[in-house]
Amino acid sequence: MKLPRIDYLEPQTVGEACALLAGGDVLPVAGGTDLVPSLKHRVKAPTAVVNLKAIRDLNYITYSEKEGLRIGALASLRDLQNNAVVQEKYPALVQAAASVGTVQLQNMGTVAGNLCLDTRCYYYNQSSFWRSARPACYKAGGEVCHVVKRSDKCWACYSGDTAPAFMVLGASVKIASSKGERVVPLDKLYSGDGKKPIALAADELVSEIQVPALAANSGSGYTKLRIRKAIDFPLMGAAVWVQLNGGTVKDIRVALTAADSAPVEVAGVAASIAGKAYSEENLAEAMEASYKKARPVDNVIGGSPPYRKRMARVFVKRAANLAVAQAEGR
């Protein structure tokens, strides 16, 4: 499959990159694992790509008790899972990064790029020939959704693995633009709009991911539903962060992926289990809230929406078991 004719730009600094991105009809690329297939499918048609990979000093992963974990925009998914501190303190990030695609895609793809993953849909991620049998959908620039009939919006599925894991860990992203930098909580990176899921202006890019230092007696886990043990995007994915206090749960956070057009934090579940022992019975309300919050639609191959929705309960439970195991030091 051929790429369309596009120009190739290679800035050396973040400032240069933002200036090029502000210049018009261009798109940023780092690992290329998300953008290049979309270019080949002709669903994205910039005049040029701006390769961020040559920017110096953006490939790092550092940790300190004061600043927590800092991940530069060019650190790969493989760098993340091979990092000793991440392995020790943030297993959910390792589990999420290791479940992205394949080893090759993890070597190429960046953590920041995974957070900025475009939403996906069976009717969108197809060649122009395949798509030519139907009118263009909202995401491809048309006026119709082939999944949710008569809908007035795009329902494409957010399918990133690492976003829910970062979300439950309380991560923020540093966004660079031609005007300067700002740091926003991770959930503010997502618009919830399937057509334009990443809430970044044309000249903005994620330059760093920041995760607070690990709280005492806490743990995290991520696990996902998929058909094969590799390659597949999640059909439903859940991340859980839990903090224990002796034999009881002190706090818990839950987030889902492949559940909507953005990664979803299931808010307000801590009250139902705080002060109680960790058990499936006491987790039931959090599982139920996750089930209610998940809104999968029939736009990915591998499982019906009702099945995927029901699996939100199961995968929240599994992720919680992983999180509690870490919190208990097992």
Add this chain to the structure above:
Amino acid sequence: MKKALALTVNGEEYEVLADTHRTLLEVLRDSLGLTGTKEGCGLGACGACTVLIDGKASLACLTLAFAAHGKQVTTIEGLAVDGKLHPIQDAAVRFGAIQCGFCTPGWIMSAKALLDENPKPSEHQVKTAIAGNLCRCTGYVKIIESVLAASQGK
């Protein structure tokens, strides 16, 4: 627009004129004549185009050629030394891990990246490393056996 592209492939330096929208796969196959690397899906799901870029298993079909400018690329053609097959290639032949042969260059490069990093992998680690290489003949058992045999010097 054509621009000058410098690559080191299998230890040899090349300079070619290439369009900016070419993938590394197209440059390897069409400009350099290194047709050992295959195009399967062209979308990153099958692993047939796996090459090593600076030692890391990567997909040539999703790599813009200019993103590999100045990098060290290793393809299947670079494994044999003086006509002597690499131990993984040798084991693949002996264990019958090749059927139609289309996926073979890809999984051998994935296996090489694994063994360079971890010379004594477990069976599970081998399976994880080659999970991104689809074999339509489904000869996975012999592929896994041959990678393990190569790692054990058998």
